[in-house]
Amino acid sequence: MFNKQIFRYLTLLSILFFSYNFSFATHNRAGEITYEQLSDYTYRITLITYTYTLAPADRPELDISLGDGSIVTVPRIEETYLPDNYKRNKYVVIHTYPGAGTYVITMEDPNRNEGVLNIPNSVNIMFAVKTILQINPYLGQNNTPVMLNPPIDKAAKGLIFVHNPNAYDPDGDSLSYKLAVCLGDNAAPIATYQLPQASNEIKVDPISGDFIWDSPQIIGIYNVAMEIEEWRQGVKIGSIIRDIQIEVVETDNNPPIIGHIDDYCITANDNVSFTVTATDVPTEQITLTSTSGLYTLENNPAIFPQPTTAYETVSSNFSWDCLCEHVREQPYLVIFKALDDNPDQSLVDYQNVNIQVVGPAPQNVNLVSTNFTILVQWDPSICTEVEGYHIYRKNHKSNFVPDNCELGVPDYLGFELIASVNGRDTHEYVDNDNGDGLQHGYEYCYMVVAYYSDGALSYASSEVCEELTAGVPFILQTTVANTGTTDGVIHLEWMKPIDFDEIANPGPYRYSIYPSNDLVGSSFTDPYYVYGIDNTSYDDINYNTKELPRIYQMGLFNQDINGDWNIIGAPEEASTLFLSLFPSDNEITLNVEKNVPWENYQYVFYRKDNTTELFDSIGYADIPTYIDKNLINGVEYCYKVKSVGKYGLDVIPSPIINFSQEVCGIPIDIIPSCSPVLSVTNNCDSIRNELIWTNPNNSCSNDVVKYNIYYAKSPNIDMELIKTIEGANDTTFIHYTETTLAACYVVTAVDSFNNESAKTNKVCADNCEYYKLPNTFTPNGDGINDLFKPFPYQFVEKVETKIYSRWGAVIYQTDNPDINWDGNNMHTNQPVPNGVYYYVCDVWEYRLYGLEARNISGFIHLFRNEGGVKTDK
Numbered sequence: 001m002f003n004k005q006i007f008r009y010l011t012l013l014s015i016l017f018f019s020y021n022f023s024f025a026t027h028n029r030a031g032e033i034t035y036e037q038l039s040d041y042t043y044r045i046t047l048i049t050y051t052y053t054l055a056p057a058d059r060p061e062l063d064i065s066l067g068d069g070s071i072v073t074v075p076r077i078e079e080t081y082l083p084d085n086y087k088r089n090k091y092v093v094i095h096t097y098p099g100a101g102t103y104v105i106t107m108e109d110p111n112r113n114e115g116v117l118n119i120p121n122s123v124n125i126m127f128a129v130k131t132i133l134q135i136n137p138y139l140g141q142n143n144t145p146v147m148l149n150p151p152i153d154k155a156a157k158g159l160i161f162v163h164n165p166n167a168y169d170p171d172g173d174s175l176s177y178k179l180a181v182c183l184g185d186n187a188a189p190i191a192t193y194q195l196p197q198a199s200n201e202i203k204v205d206p207i208s209g210d211f212i213w214d215s216p217q218i219i220g221i222y223n224v225a226m227e228i229e230e231w232r233q234g235v236k237i238g239s240i241i242r243d244i245q246i247e248v249v250e251t252d253n254n255p256p257i258i259g260h261i262d263d264y265c266i267t268a269n270d271n272v273s274f275t276v277t278a279t280d281v282p283t284e285q286i287t288l289t290s291t292s293g294l295y296t297l298e299n300n301p302a303i304f305p306q307p308t309t310a311y312e313t314v315s316s317n318f319s320w321d322c323l324c325e326h327v328r329e330q331p332y333l334v335i336f337k338a339l340d341d342n343p344d345q346s347l348v349d350y351q352n353v354n355i356q357v358v359g360p361a362p363q364n365v366n367l368v369s370t371n372f373t374i375l376v377q378w379d380p381s382i383c384t385e386v387e388g389y390h391i392y393r394k395n396h397k398s399n400f401v402p403d404n405c406e407l408g409v410p411d412y413l414g415f416e417l418i419a420s421v422n423g424r425d426t427h428e429y430v431d432n433d434n435g436d437g438l439q440h441g442y443e444y445c446y447m448v449v450a451y452y453s454d455g456a457l458s459y460a461s462s463e464v465c466e467e468l469t470a471g472v473p474f475i476l477q478t479t480v481a482n483t484g485t486t487d488g489v490i491h492l493e494w495m496k497p498i499d500f501d502e503i504a505n506p507g508p509y510r511y512s513i514y515p516s517n518d519l520v521g522s523s524f525t526d527p528y529y530v531y532g533i534d535n536t537s538y539d540d541i542n543y544n545t546k547e548l549p550r551i552y553q554m555g556l557f558n559q560d561i562n563g564d565w566n567i568i569g570a571p572e573e574a575s576t577l578f579l580s581l582f583p584s585d586n587e588i589t590l591n592v593e594k595n596v597p598w599e600n601y602q603y604v605f606y607r608k609d610n611t612t613e614l615f616d617s618i619g620y621a622d623i624p625t626y627i628d629k630n631l632i633n634g635v636e637y638c639y640k641v642k643s644v645g646k647y648g649l650d651v652i653p654s655p656i657i658n659f660s661q662e663v664c665g666i667p668i669d670i671i672p673s674c675s676p677v678l679s680v681t682n683n684c685d686s687i688r689n690e691l692i693w694t695n696p697n698n699s700c701s702n703d704v705v706k707y708n709i710y711y712a713k714s715p716n717i718d719m720e721l722i723k724t725i726e727g728a729n730d731t732t733f734i735h736y737t738e739t740t741l742a743a744c745y746v747v748t749a750v751d752s753f754n755n756e757s758a759k760t761n762k763v764c765a766d767n768c769e770y771y772k773l774p775n776t777f778t779p780n781g782d783g784i785n786d787l788f789k790p791f792p793y794q795f796v797e798k799v800e801t802k803i804y805s806r807w808g809a810v811i812y813q814t815d816n817p818d819i820n821w822d823g824n825n826m827h828t829n830q831p832v833p834n835g836v837y838y839y840v841c842d843v844w845e846y847r848l849y850g851l852e853a854r855n856i857s858g859f860i861h862l863f864r865n866e867g868g869v870k871t872d873k
Contacts, residue, residue, distance in 0.1 A: 027055035028112050028127035029086065030151040030223070032242040033064075033105050034144040035133060038094065043133065045105060047074065047091040050152050050245065052113050054085050059109060065187075066095050067103030067133065084247075086152055103133045106187035116245075117220040119182060120192045128183035130241045139232055144240060145169040147228075148291040149335065151244040154347070156251055158199075161213040162350055165226065165242060166335045168293030172328035172454050173232045177209040180225040180241050196222045196246075208333075208352060216248040233455065255347035256280035256338040258288075263354040265405030267459070268327050268383055272355060273319040276304075278338035282312040285341045290318070292334040294355070299323060302334070314338070322357045324383035329456040331356040356405055359383055359458030362448040367466035371569045372437035374444055374466055377428040381450045381458070388422040390449045390457075391429050395442035395648050397465050408449050408457035415447065439597040440472050440572060441647030467649065470497045471569025473511060473536070473556055474647065475597065476656055478576045480545050483640075483662040488545030490576055492538045494554060497569070498651055500533070505558050505568050509533040512571075514553040515540065519575050519595045521551050545661045549578035551595055572597055577658055579641050581665035585753075586631050588665050592624035592641050598656050600624070600645035608638040608662075615640060631667045633753075638664040669753035673701035675761045676731070678747045684768035687794060691733040693747045696757070703752040704728045710746040711735065714849055715764055719746055740795045740846035742767040766848045770794045771817075773841065776861040779823030779831070788821040788860060797851055800842040803860065806835065817843075823862055834864055 031049040038044055047064060061075045078090035097103060108128040116122035131144065148166035155161035167175055179202070181189035195202050200214040204226060211226060223245050230238040258278045266272045280286050287309045294302035302320035318334070326332075331354040338349045360382060368375040376391055390408070392415040400413055409415045419429050431438065431446075438444065445465040450458035477493040492513065510531045514524040530538050533556070543550060555571035575595040582589040590605055605626045606615040615638075619626055624641075631637060640662045646654035676693035683690055697704050706726045710719035723733060728749075737743060744764040749757045770793040777788045788803075796817045803812040803821060811825045811832060825832050837860045842853045 027051040027057045028109055030243050030245040031107075031127070031129045032147060032151065032240055033107060033129050033131040034146065034240065035105070035131065036143045037141045040137070041099065041135060042094065042096040044092060044094050047107055047129070049089045049091075049107075049109075049129075050082075050150065051087050051089060052085055053081060053087045055113070059089065062091055062107060062109055064091070064093060065104075065106045065108075066093075066097075067105050068097055068101075070095065082150075082152075088150070097133075097135060100135045100137055103135070104187075105131045105133055106183075108185070108187060112223070113221070115221055116223050117218065118194050118196045118222050118224075119190060122223075125190060125192075126185040127243070128185070128187040129243055130183055130187045132239045134237050136235075136237065139235065139237055141171070142173070142230070142232070142237055143170050144238060145173075145175055145228060145230065146293065147240075147242065148293065151242055153244070153246050154345075155213060155216045155246050155248045156253070156255070156345070156347055157216050157219055157248055159255070160215050161246070163211040163213075163244065163246070164209050164333075164335055164350060164352060165228065166291050166333060167209060167228050168296075168333065169230065169330070170293065171232075172330055173230050173237065174330055175209070176206050176229045176231065177204050178206060178227050178229070179204050180227040182223050182225045182243055183241060196224070196248075210352070211244070213246075219248045219250050222246050222248065249345050251342070251345035251347070253340070253342040253345050253347050254281075255349045256284075256286050256340050258336055258338050258349050258351040261336070261351055261353050263331070263356070265356040265358060266322060267358050267360050268322055268324040269360075271319065271321045273317065275315055275317050276336050276351070277313065277315045278336075278349065279313050280338075280340050285309055285311050286314040287339045287341070288314045288316055288336065289339070290334060290336045292332065294320060294332050294334060297326070299325065320355070324359070324385050326357045327359045327383060327385060327452055327456055327458075328357065329452075329454050358405065358407060359386065359450050359452060359456065361459035362389065362450055362461040365446065365448055365461045365464045367444075367446065367464055369466045369468050371469050371471050373430055373432040374438065374446075374468070375428060375430050376446050376448070378448050378461065380425050380427050383450070384424060385452055386424040386450045386458075387453050388420060388424070388426065388451055389429075390417055390451060391419045391421070391431070392416065392447045392449070392460075393418045393431065394445050397443060397445050398463060400447070400460070400463055402459055407459060409447050409460050415445075420451075438468055440468050440569075441474050441597060441649055441652055443467050443648055469569075470499050470501070471505070471556070472497055472572055473554055474498075474652055475552070475554055475572050475574040476653065477658055478550075478552060478574050478596070479658040480576055480640075480661045481539070481659075483545050485544045485546050486542060488541075488543045488661070490540040490543060490545060490550060492540065492552065492554075494536050495652060496533055496536060497556060498649075502533075507533065508559050510557050510559075510565065511535070511538075512555050512557055512565075512567075513538060513540075514571075516551050516553070517548050519549050519551055519578065519593055521553060521573055521595075524553055545576070546663070549576050549593065551575035574598075577641055577643055577660035579639060579660040579663050581639065581663055583665045583667045583670070585669035585671045586633055586667055587627055587629045588631060588637060588639075588667050590626045590628065590639055590641065592643070592660065594624070594643070596645070598645045598647045600643040600656075602644040604642040604644070606640050606642070610635075633667050633669055636664050636666050638662055669703070669751060669755060672755035672757045673704050673749040673751055674699070675757045675759075676707070676747050676749050678745065678761050678763045680743075680745055680763045680765040682741050682765050682768050684741070684770065687736065687741065689735045689737065689741055689743060689745075689765055691735065691745055691747065693731050695728055695731050696749045697728050701749065701751060704749045705752050706750045707731070708748045708750060708756065709733055709735075710748070710759065712744045713740065713742065715744050715762070716849070719744070719759065719762075740767050741765065742846060742848040744848075764848055767795055767846060769845070769854065771796050771799070771843045771845065771854075771856070773819075773839065773856065773858065773860075775859060776863065777823070778863045778865075780864045786822065787819075788823070788862075789819050790817070793817070795846045797844040797846065799844065802840050804838045804840070805832070806837070811837070823864070831864070832862065834862055836861055 036044045074091040074093040080088040112122040114123035145167040184190040308316040336351045362378045394415045448461040474495040481491040482489040512527040557565040641660040645656045673696040678693040709723040711722045
């Protein structure tokens with residue numbers, strides 16, 4: 001760093017010394033830093049600068065700060081002379097970093113070229129570029145994007161200008177773009193930098209990277225900066241700040257026009273081909289070119305014959321046969337450029353085309369069902385780059401056909417991602433609903449999606465659906481027929497198995513019904529039996545339906561020749577509806593809990609009429625919650641709920657109707673008022689604190705009846721109740737304290753149900769500054785104003801006072817708060833002469849946070865003559 005500073009200072013001195021004779025010696029116009037990762041910690045770092053060829057200054061080598069404390073002098077390995085007096089300079093260094101971390105790579109060089117309109121005094125402003133390198137072994141190897149378009153361009157005054165860096169990321173990482181500030185000394189943003197003037201706006205499209213200037217107003221040279229950020233798996237892994245120079249010219253020429261080209265989405269191993277056409281006036285020749293990372297691919301690069309030139313109309317054909325290895329999450333950007341040869345000023349038009357390469361959909365998805373599982377199978381992808389597969393399930397058919405470039409399984413379909421399996425050759429999955437077994441009564445539909453290492457998804461497979469194999473009864477009702485603690489009744493109904501094969505599973509038959517006194521089946525007890533396959537109902541009696549839910553597990557069994565009962569298929573489970581009430585102020589919230597294999601699509605809520613003793617519906621909802629409002633506090637209300645549902649198969653009867661138990665509740669106000677808004681004022685003359693607060697009944701409540709006032713001497717100690725004021729309209733309180741006015745207060749509102757508002761409105765007031773000293777006194781022995789002492793004071797612990805002569809000698813000092821100086825020198829006990837004396841006093845007062853010292857100082861006028869001046873009050 002020291003050597004770099006010496007170089008900078010010597011260079012600056014040289015420039016200042018020769019500035020008179022070489023006003024065009026400065027040369028830097030644009031540039032950027034990129035890198036390639038060669039091994040774990042070794043990188044090839046490339047600096048590109050664009051300079052003014054007519055300037056005598058040249059840089060065959062430049063210093064680059066590598067971000068790890070190293071500053072290396074890097075030789076130029078390539079220089080390319082460009083039109084309009086531009087030169088492209090390339091510097092390359094290979095460097096090994098000490099380990100993982102974030103490194104800021106910078107280059108600074110004096111100076112920028114003269115006359116940059118949006119960088120005042122640009123000729124004396126340092127030129128700098130910066131790139132951030134993040135080495136993170138968990139994210140894998142990384143290379144910066146490659147900028148295929150140079151950072152120098154021309155714009156026409158009054159016309160919309162678009163520039164795109166055509167950043168190509170060889171790793172397929174996501175890129176984002178934004179405006180930045182050009183960098184100067186220490187690679188920091190230039191303080192005087194400003195965006196160029198525009199008739200409408202200047203912006204950067206964060207996705208495409210288009211720098212859009214709408215529109216240039218003043219001809220001249222401008223520099224702008226763009227930050228290109230690199231993202232992987234949602235993590236920012238690097239960025240480049242690119243310095244761009246744009247020359248605005250005035251011309252009557254209009255640029256050529258490239259015809260619109262749509263973006264493309266193609267499946268791996270397919271071809272994309274289209275014709276690019278540009279037009280201009282008949283007298284101007286058009287040159288059509290293109291840049292893209294696709295032209296540099298190792299395998300199957302894209303083809304675009306260029307440059308192609310013609311008058312008035314020029315065309316060339318783009319063609320690319322993509323491969324599986326080209327599948328990635330981010331699209332490939334291709335930029336086409338048309339340049340005219342107008343003798344006054346050449347202008348260009350650009351056209352961006354995004355080409356997305358998508359993995360093919362998994363093929364030949366097949367389902368094999370059992371009594372409670374489904375085996376999902378598919379063919380391995382033809383793309384060896386596939387990392388694995390996502391399996392999606394839904395219990396209704398969607399008939400989904402993806403649109404062009406609609407990848408994966410869209411959320412709006414309602415499919416659930418049930419599993420992901422790793423490995424291209426893994427091509428089956430057993431769905432048993434995470435070990436719980438799939439429920440009967442539905443048609444289960446599946447789609448499979450292949451995924452790639454960068455997160456890219458293939459098209460979804462065709463949707464394939466299947467039912468579980470037959471063999472289980474379908475529970476239809478678990479309805480509470482009677483509510484009671486000892487005489488409750490639950491009525492059960494079910495449907496015998498669909499398409500049941502009695503030859504393969506001969507009788508006799510019985511249904512076994514296992515109850516558990518909860519909603520989850522934590523402890524199923526001995527079963528009830530119902531004999532005969534056609535007997536499909538049962539009443540569970542003498543159960544406490546008032547206080548407890550109940551869930552049932554049901555299975556169909558047949559008896560073999562040995563007399564043993566064997567289950568046919570996996571048992572189903574279904575619970576009662578259990579209604580809970582949550583009373584509040586003038587309302588009760590009804591909440592229904594259940595655990596059933598069918599889907600309830602409606603809930604009807606009933607309330608008992610206290611006059612007729614009949615239940616009437618009061619509302620319905622598609623969720624198991626309802627709030628019954630405008631009730632009277634203290635009155636009992638009774639409720640029950642009806643659910644309406646169905647299975648996913650049309651052969652099962654619907655709707656499925658069930659009722660909950662009856663339950664009663666009493667609304668009560670348990671919601672406190674909002675807190676009053678409090679203000680506290682010191683009345684220093686009367687030595688009291690005056691409190692005033694708002695009445696919540698005027699805003700957020702209607703039944704506040706009293707207030708509690710809490711007090712503490714400081715914010716750090718607990719509040720104590722000091723007063724309760726009855727009545728909502730009395731909103732003031734005067735507090736006389738004993739030792740200090742410094743205090744904290746909270747006022748809470750209490751309603752008619754004794755709910756107290758939160759203690760969230762603490763307000764603190766500090767002590768008054770009572771201790772003050774006069775500026776004159778007359779120690780002449782007449783008994784009036786003979787002592788220098790403070791005015792009447794309160795809440796002072798002690799003072800430390802010193803009184804000085806005009807020569808700075810201490811003539812009196814005391815720690816007595818009353819001071820009581822009689823005008824004598826404490827060393828000689830002799831009266832001091834008339835004159836002006838200076839005092840310094842530290843006053844220890846009781847304040848909000850305890851005992852604190854306050855310093856006061858001033859002048860004292862001492863008069864001994866008879867009839868001296870009275871103290872200035």
